Amino acid sequence: MFGHLIKRFIQMIFVLWIVSVLVFVMMSFTGDPTFMMVPLDATDEQIEQARRILGLDQSHLVQYWRFLTNLLQGDFGRSFVFRQPALQLIMERLPATLEIVFLAMIMALVVAIPLGVYAGAYPQRAGSRALMAGSLIGISLPGFWLGMVLIFIFAVKLQMFPSSGRGPTEMIWGMRLSFLSWEGFRHLILPAVTLSVGTLAILMSIIRAEMMEVLRQDYIKFARAKGAANRFVLFKHGLKNALIPLITVFGLMLGDLIAFATLTETIFAWPGIGKLLVDSIYRGDRPVIVVYLMFVAFLFVVVNFLVDVAYALIDPRIKVS
Amino acid sequence: MTAQTDAPLLRVRGLKTWFHTFGGVVKAVDGVSFDLSPGKILGIVGESGGGKSMVGFSIMGLVDRPGRIEAGEIIFDGRDLARLDDDAMQAVRGRQIAMIFQDPMTALNPLYTIGNQLEEMLTLHTDLGPQARRARCIEMLAEVGIPQPEARLGAYPHQFSGGMRQRVVIAIAMIAEPRLLIADEPTTALDVTIQAQLLRLMKAQVEQRRTALILITHDLAAVSQMADRIVVLYCGRVVEIGASAALIASPRHPYTRGLLDSIPASHQGRSRLPQIPGTVPDIRKLPPGCSFAPRCPRAAERCRAEVPELTAAAGGSAFACHFPLEASA
Ligand SMILES: Nc1ncnc2c1ncn2[C@@H]1O[C@H](COP(=O)(O)OP(=O)(O)OP(=O)(O)O)[C@@H](O)[C@H]1O
Ligand code: SF4
Numbered sequence: 001m002f003g004h005l006i007k008r009f010i011q012m013i014f015v016l017w018i019v020s021v022l023v024f025v026m027m028s029f030t031g032d033p034t035f036m037m038v039p040l041d042a043t044d045e046q047i048e049q050a051r052r053i054l055g056l057d058q059s060h061l062v063q064y065w066r067f068l069t070n071l072l073q074g075d076f077g078r079s080f081v082f083r084q085p086a087l088q089l090i091m092e093r094l095p096a097t098l099e100i101v102f103l104a105m106i107m108a109l110v111v112a113i114p115l116g117v118y119a120g121a122y123p124q125r126a127g128s129r130a131l132m133a134g135s136l137i138g139i140s141l142p143g144f145w146l147g148m149v150l151i152f153i154f155a156v157k158l159q160m161f162p163s164s165g166r167g168p169t170e171m172i173w174g175m176r177l178s179f180l181s182w183e184g185f186r187h188l189i190l191p192a193v194t195l196s197v198g199t200l201a202i203l204m205s206i207i208r209a210e211m212m213e214v215l216r217q218d219y220i221k222f223a224r225a226k227g228a229a230n231r232f233v234l235f236k237h238g239l240k241n242a243l244i245p246l247i248t249v250f251g252l253m254l255g256d257l258i259a260f261a262t263l264t265e266t267i268f269a270w271p272g273i274g275k276l277l278v279d280s281i282y283r284g285d286r287p288v289i290v291v292y293l294m295f296v297a298f299l300f301v302v303v304n305f306l307v308d309v310a311y312a313l314i315d316p317r318i319k320v321s
Numbered sequence: 322m323t324a325q326t327d328a329p330l331l332r333v334r335g336l337k338t339w340f341h342t343f344g345g346v347v348k349a350v351d352g353v354s355f356d357l358s359p360g361k362i363l364g365i366v367g368e369s370g371g372g373k374s375m376v377g378f379s380i381m382g383l384v385d386r387p388g389r390i391e392a393g394e395i396i397f398d399g400r401d402l403a404r405l406d407d408d409a410m411q412a413v414r415g416r417q418i419a420m421i422f423q424d425p426m427t428a429l430n431p432l433y434t435i436g437n438q439l440e441e442m443l444t445l446h447t448d449l450g451p452q453a454r455r456a457r458c459i460e461m462l463a464e465v466g467i468p469q470p471e472a473r474l475g476a477y478p479h480q481f482s483g484g485m486r487q488r489v490v491i492a493i494a495m496i497a498e499p500r501l502l503i504a505d506e507p508t509t510a511l512d513v514t515i516q517a518q519l520l521r522l523m524k525a526q527v528e529q530r531r532t533a534l535i536l537i538t539h540d541l542a543a544v545s546q547m548a549d550r551i552v553v554l555y556c557g558r559v560v561e562i563g564a565s566a567a568l569i570a571s572p573r574h575p576y577t578r579g580l581l582d583s584i585p586a587s588h589q590g591r592s593r594l595p596q597i598p599g600t601v602p603d604i605r606k607l608p609p610g611c612s613f614a615p616r617c618p619r620a621a622e623r624c625r626a627e628v629p630e631l632t633a634a635a636g637g638s639a640f641a642c643h644f645p646l647e648a649s650a
């Protein structure tokens with residue numbers, strides 16, 4: 001187990017290194033940032049000097065080396081637009097994104113698990129068929145469209161929830177969080193619902209399929225033969241086995257959520273890292289884009305590492321092999 | 322003769338368990354009847370696919386879709402189990418009737434410890450406290466011959482060999498002391514000495530607690546030493562039923578004869594056995610007349626036209642054959 005974790009850790013480092021190369025290559029081929037830095041009427045000499053300061057006169061290899069050593073020292077450069085460290089910008093906006101992502105994930109899990117278990121246990125019932133049809137719709141609904149429909153119904157017509165922005169926040173451990181006050185929480189609901197629908201639909205159909213597979217197993221029949229109640233058999237003996245494959249897709253799912261958060265944040269003017277990314281792309285704010293990409297890659301790798309650990313904890317067969 | 326003094330605990334009558342598949346109706350059990358009294362052992366034998374396990378699952382109320390009990394009665398302790406709904410059956414399973422599953426590799430949940438799965442039975446069916454439950458689990462594991470039972474409680478199924486898992490399954494089925502135990506090939510995965518030990522354990526349970534035992538097996542030799550009566554199944558039907566000594570000594574049905582001839586005489590090396598020629602037919606496309614006819618050395622014109630009915634013979638036995646073997650003795 002320990003050796004396994006070490007191996008995964010080394011893999012993690014390797015993946016991050018590859019990402020750094022990709023990000024660097026991408027950045028090197030998407031225009032010259034010098035013109036972002038110098039005034040419009042700069043002389044050739046000034047431009048030359050700016051290039052030297054940015055290190056762009058060096059070979060790509062030297063440039064990459066500088067890029068990498070800076071990354072390792074935690075120096076990600078300053079935003080051209082905000083004139084403050086890019087990492088700090090990301091970190092300031094991260095809690096806002098995490099808030100809707102986690103709320104969306106929790107909503108998706110809380111709804112998808114019981115519905116998926118039901119649909120898997122009684123696939124021939126009308127209720128299950130309706131759920132699967134609903135899940136198909138949920139998977140294929142475009143997020144931006146859903147977001148706009150929700151805004152139209154719940155914000156414009158019914159005026160139940162605000163249509164955009166973050167509302168009041170409170171500082172907890174240096175993070176600005178909305179969900180602690182009712183007013184803040186109200187702002188969270190529509191973006192989180194928009195974000196959760198697709199994940200919910202996918203989770204539900206995965207759980208249903210896994211449950212159907214697991215319920216065919218002999219140990220389920222044996223649990224019934226022991227005289228256990230149906231619900232007990234479904235949740236103790238069925239669900240836990242059905243969750244194992246789910247854990248592996250959890251990391252991917254979180255990645256999806258972070259990616260889709262970009263869209264949702266834009267629709268709801270939610271000040272998270274997704275919106276920051278979109279804004280930075282428009283403004284050509286290279287350091288912020290670099291930090292965003294590196295950070296998301298880092299998050300991905302860490303989550304998948306944790307998923308691996310959780311996998312080993314829940315499935316006793318992993319530890320030995 | 323051996324007139325049964327007790328009222329039967331289990332009385333199965335005309336049991337039919339059919340599967341309605343796209344390829345046709347699979348009559349896995351097609352009109353099976355037998356009685357079983359407390360403290361008695363009934364053997365069910367026959368080749369693979371004969372419907373032995375299905376008889377067990379029918380009694381447990383655990384026939385999977387698309388199968389269902391089509392007709393017949395399963396009177397257990399005065400109630401017809403075939404007519405109980407699932408909630409009522411749940412109260413019977415485990416406590417009143419327990420079953421040892423055929424395949425020990427798949428009967429245990431891979432995610433829970435042996436101790437957890439054994440203890441679940443006590444939590445479901447007894448009022449014992451945690452301490453007493455643990456003690457009882459250790460005792461039971463020791464009884465089925467698992468070394469260091471206390472340490473093994475925390476082990477997972479994948480850490481056990483097939484034989485060890487089989488013993489755990491047996492322990493789970495026996496721990497709540499059911500009144501009827503259905504043992505589906507309980508010892509196939511085990512070597513001969515362990516087999517004998519576990520069969521003795523089950524026999525002790527039968528004698529001490531007057532448990533009724535249904536012993537399902539391919540192995541006519543093993544069952545003949547244990548069972549009071551034997552049912553021989555072929556393609557879902559009873560072809561012969563009788564007291565085990567008489568049935569072994571003088572089988573009347575050619576299929577029973579065939580099964581007996583393919584038993585290896587003990588301690589006689591590995592000489593080739595006269596297997597019953599041919600294979601079990603597809604149950605969906607049984608021949609008209611006697612289903613054993615294509616493989617039967619005595620088959621005649623009449624066998625291929627007319628289904629032989631189960632006819633009573635001496636000593637409470639019965640057989641379904643137009644041209645039975647002579648009764649010796
Ligand atoms: N789900 C199913 N659908 C269709 N037919 C089935 C199904 N389950 C069992 N059967 C059929 O029921 C018949 C009886 O099966 P059963 O398992 O009772 O045989 P068995 O005598 O226990 O054999 P074995 O010695 O191999 O365990 C078989 O012919 C099998 O094909
Ligand atoms: S009825 Fe005929 S074919 Fe069938 S077992 Fe008897 S002799 Fe053989």
Ligand SMILES: [Mg+2]
Nearest residue numbers: 373374423505
């Ligand atoms: Mg079987």
